[in-house]
Amino acid sequence: MSEVITLQDAPLRARDAFQSDLFARFIEYTDVNKTTMKGYISCLHAFIQWMRDNGITQPQREDIKAYKAYLEAHDFKAGTRAQYLRAVRCFFKWTASENLYPNVADNIKLKGVYSKNHKKDALAREDVPVIAETINRDTETGKRLYAIYMLCITCGLRTVEVSRANIEDIKTKGGKTYLWVYGKGHKEADTPVLLVPEVKEALQEYLDSRKDKYTGKSPLFISTSNRPGHDEHGNITHRIAPTTISQMIKKALVNAGFDSNRITAHSLRHTSGTGAYKATHSLFEAQQHQRHASPETTEIYIHEEARDERNTEQQVYNYYFRQNEQENPATEAIQIIKNLPPVKLEAALSMLRAMQTTA
DSSP states (O other), X not given: OOOOOOOOOOOOSOOSSSOTHHHHHHHHHOOOOHHHHHHHHHHHHHHHHHHHHTTOSSOOHHHHHHHHHHXXXXXXXXXXXXXXXXXXXXXXXXXXXXXXXXXXXXXXXXXXXXXXXXXXXXXXXXXXXXXXXXXXXXXXXXXXXXXXXXXXXXXXXXXXXXHHOBGGGEEEETTEEEEEEOOTXXXXXXXXXXXXXXXXXXXXXXXXXXXSOOOTTSBSSBOOSSSOEEOTTSOEXXXXXXXXXXXXXXXXXXXXXXXXXXXXXXHHHHHHHHHHHHHHOOHHHHHHHHTOSSHHHHHHHXXXXXXXXXXXXXXXXXXXXXXXXXTOHHHHHHHHHHTSOXXXXXXXXXXXXXXHHHO
């Protein structure tokens, strides 16, 4: 029997313009996956309880500001505070769109959610190939770990995206091979990342080592456990879970000598974003590489233009695994010139022409 998700109708003290059943109607209307739905329900329950505790029956903009202050004053993690307020903002955006109640939460934001100090560290450039070398690739599990490591470092995948990937998501277009990513907040695999030859080879070595008779619908990475899991539709699957991927990567990092609570599986994505920026010298390219909606999010990763034309995955691979080649002054000069804006490019060309005539 499938699980039914409902929102208890928490009765308020008045049912004038603002009716308590709006919360339940919003949940029923919202077209999101089960996990997101549970998050909305939990967050809205908290807001309903806060309204009841404060005797609020007709919430106004000042009440939402007060709720924001309440969230900021309590010992919630920044991400949790953001999630709670985001649910309230989504709710009132819906009530306004349906002409049911004004959007009293419009543009109310929390302070300090997007900290410039990222909670996880990136790996140093010289450490990336060293860690790769410590992974024993003689077994199926070793080949799996190596392929995941290379995919996360080069393409910036999240553990949940690694877990969601199917074999059929690997496709070739124009002579290049891409993995179509089922990204955060998406409903399908709809965003391609380039698989550079070395990453493609690592994936193929892993697939060749598998003992199961896989098809295109099979998970790209499977668990070696004897206990199968279930997907969101209830089907039996050996798909490896995001938590297992995190544990595998963390163990590999510790075995390589990186035993720190600031170095985790997410550090690989952070490292990829940092490499994308340092290899291209372009915030926009790094933003596209990380698949961020806002450059502000990318700035958190890097601290400080269409799909077929962008090759940041190759540049990140070169940056970490072809370091000697990258030290060539001519190569570095070409890379810097390539990313200059038009005005600075013309100035640089004028200077180079002048140097050439005086040489």
